Amino acid sequence: xxxxxxxxxxxxxxxxxxxxxxxxxxxxxxxxxxxxxxxxxxxxxxxxxxxxxxxxxxxxxxxxxxxxxxxxxxxxxxxxxxxxxxxxxxxxxxxxxxxxxxxxxxxxxxxxxxxxxxxxxxxxxxxxxxxxxxxxxxxxxxxxxxxxxxxxxxxxxxxxxxxxxxxxxxxxxxxxxxxxxxxxxxxxxxxxxxxxxxxxxxxxxxxxxxxxxxxxxxxxxxxxxxxxxxxxxxxxxxxxxxxxxxxxxxxxxxxxxxxxxxxxxxxxxxxxxxxxxxxxxxxxxxxxxxxxxxxxxxxxxxxxxxxxxxxxxxxxxxxxxxxxxxxxxxxxxxxxxxxxxxxxxxxxxxxxxxxxxxxxxxxxxxxxxxxxxxxxxxxxxxxxx
Ligand code: GLY
Numbered sequence: 001x002x003x004x005x006x007x008x009x010x011x012x013x014x015x016x017x018x019x020x021x022x023x024x025x026x027x028x029x030x031x032x033x034x035x036x037x038x039x040x041x042x043x044x045x046x047x048x049x050x051x052x053x054x055x056x057x058x059x060x061x062x063x064x065x066x067x068x069x070x071x072x073x074x075x076x077x078x079x080x081x082x083x084x085x086x087x088x089x090x091x092x093x094x095x096x097x098x099x100x101x102x103x104x105x106x107x108x109x110x111x112x113x114x115x116x117x118x119x120x121x122x123x124x125x126x127x128x129x130x131x132x133x134x135x136x137x138x139x140x141x142x143x144x145x146x147x148x149x150x151x152x153x154x155x156x157x158x159x160x161x162x163x164x165x166x167x168x169x170x171x172x173x174x175x176x177x178x179x180x181x182x183x184x185x186x187x188x189x190x191x192x193x194x195x196x197x198x199x200x201x202x203x204x205x206x207x208x209x210x211x212x213x214x215x216x217x218x219x220x221x222x223x224x225x226x227x228x229x230x231x232x233x234x235x236x237x238x239x240x241x242x243x244x245x246x247x248x249x250x251x252x253x254x255x256x257x258x259x260x261x262x263x264x265x266x267x268x269x270x271x272x273x274x275x276x277x278x279x280x281x282x283x284x285x286x287x288x289x290x291x292x293x294x295x296x297x298x299x300x301x302x303x304x305x306x307x308x309x310x311x312x313x314x315x316x317x318x319x320x321x322x323x324x325x326x327x328x329x330x331x332x333x334x335x336x337x338x339x340x341x342x343x344x345x346x347x348x349x350x351x352x353x354x355x356x357x358x359x360x361x362x363x364x365x366x367x368x369x370x371x372x373x374x375x376x377x378x379x380x381x382x383x384x385x
Contacts, residue, residue: 004243006138006157007250014157016137016246018164018239020231022049025125025162026056032096032121032159036089037064038082038109040101043127049167053100053125063089069104074144076152082112086120095120096159102128103135106158107150110141114156124161129168129179130288133186133241134262136161138249149270155254163242165235173209173223177333178288181265184327185291186241189248189261192368194240201233203330261370264362265294267380270351271344272337292333295364297384299324302363304383305373312373317366324367345381 001024006014017024029035037057044050044066057064065085067078086097097120099109106124113122126136142153168176180202187195205226212222227234245262252259269290276285299321306316317323325335337344348359357376364370375383 002239004239004246005250006246006253008253013253014139015160016242017160017162018235018242019162020165020235022052022056022164022166025053025164026059028123028160028162029056029060029062029096029098034092034095035060035062035098036086036091036095037062037098037100038085038105038112039064039066039099040069040105040127041066042069043101043105047127047167047170049127049164049170050100067101067105067108069101069108071104071144071149074104074108076143076145078108079112079115079143082109083116086112086116091116091120093117093120097122098125099123099136100125100127101131102126103131106131106136107141107153108143110139110156110158111143111153114141114154119156121159123159125167126161126163127167128171129176129238130182131179132163132165132168132238133179134182134245136163137242137245138259138262139253157253163238165231165238168234169224169227169231171227172220173332174286174289176223176227177331178286180331181288181292181295181333183237183241185264185295186244186262188295188324188364188367189244189264189370190368191240191244192366194237194244195367198237199327199331201230201237203327205230206330206332257372260360260372261362263360264364264370265291265296265298267294267348267351267359267361268297268337268344269294271347272339274347275339275343289334292328293335293337296321296324296328296335297337298362299364301361301380301383302365305363308383312363312365315365315369315371320364320366341381341384345377348377348380 001019004016005012097113099106110122113120124136126132139155139157142150145152209222209226248259272290302316303321306313328335358374360372361375362370363373
């Protein structure tokens with residue numbers, strides 16, 4: 001098992017445990033007296049490893065509850081339901097509350113644990129690639145409120161995050177690729193070697209999956225077999241992405257500076273997701289798909305900015321947009337944003353991250369080199385129009 005630590009100064013504040021199996025989870029839970037598990041209902045129904053997790057819980061008579069984890073249920077109501085259940089169970093200040101599920105589950109459970117009895121300990125067992133490389137690391141918790149995503153919440157670190165790639169085998173290709181976008185984002189921020197390794201592996205997986213389907217194999221089975229076949233290489237990449245994120249969070253836990261870089265692609269992505277939700281046919285984009293399109297738009301903005309800013313011209317890789325587009329295409333990520341820049345700008349103006357009219361925009365100069373540049377939304381609009 002690999003262990004990655006998150007620090008605050010010299011103090012370890014959270015552990016990330018990575019193992020291709022669940023034995024280590026049983027050991028990790030064994031060190032706590034009072035454990036309570038909150039699991040995403042969809043994981044309990046569909047994830048083959050949920051049975052193994054249930055065995056671990058039953059062996060120690062650990063109580064569990066199920067939650068519906070969707071954007072629409074990511075609310076204070078669900079947080080209060082979790083708190084009521086903890087009260088019913090008699091959970092005390094020595095409790096460890098464990099979230100089993102994707103980012104929505106961990107955000108809600110982390111928040112509930114952070115306010116229950118003024119804060120009890122919590123841990124995460126992320127079951128999506130997106131949460132293994134991003135959401136379950138770094139302590140951002142929260143829920144949606146009124147028309148804002150994640151507007152109520154706290155930054156508070158889990159005791160540990162247990163990452164097991166075996167849990168990913170039942171993910172659909174689309175959900176898997178959603179996590180891939182966040183993984184590539186993490187590497188683009190500061191690690192070009194792993195970025196290229198990831199692109200190589202993921203395009204091989206995509207090619208193999210496509211040729212199996214052309215040979216008449218079932219789409220779902222073919223995808224699951226590809227994930228299983230490449231699970232060793234995936235484990236290494238997930239671990240490397242977790243290391244990058246752990247490093248960023250250790251240096252800037254409260255997102256005053258460097259952690260903002262983890263929002264690469266997200267200014268556009270949030271606008272894309274908002275516009276997708278307004279469509280009469282409903283939300284038609286995953287978070288990762290929006291992030292992939294957002295990263296490409298950010299790369300385009302970078303190239304356009306270089307034409308008018310000499311300092312940026314010095315550091316900007318002029319092939320970045322094309323290179324990323326080719327890479328994303330080879331992996332199967334979407335590359336064409338269906339929305340007009342004018343419509344995205346309208347949404348950006350209302351984003352909670354636009355402080356005093358300025359967006360701390362994460363601008364990629366090259367793979368492995370991104371910087372924060374403050375733009376107004378109107379400046380973004382005039383550069384992209
Ligand atoms: N998902 C971005 C962050 O944790 O800061």
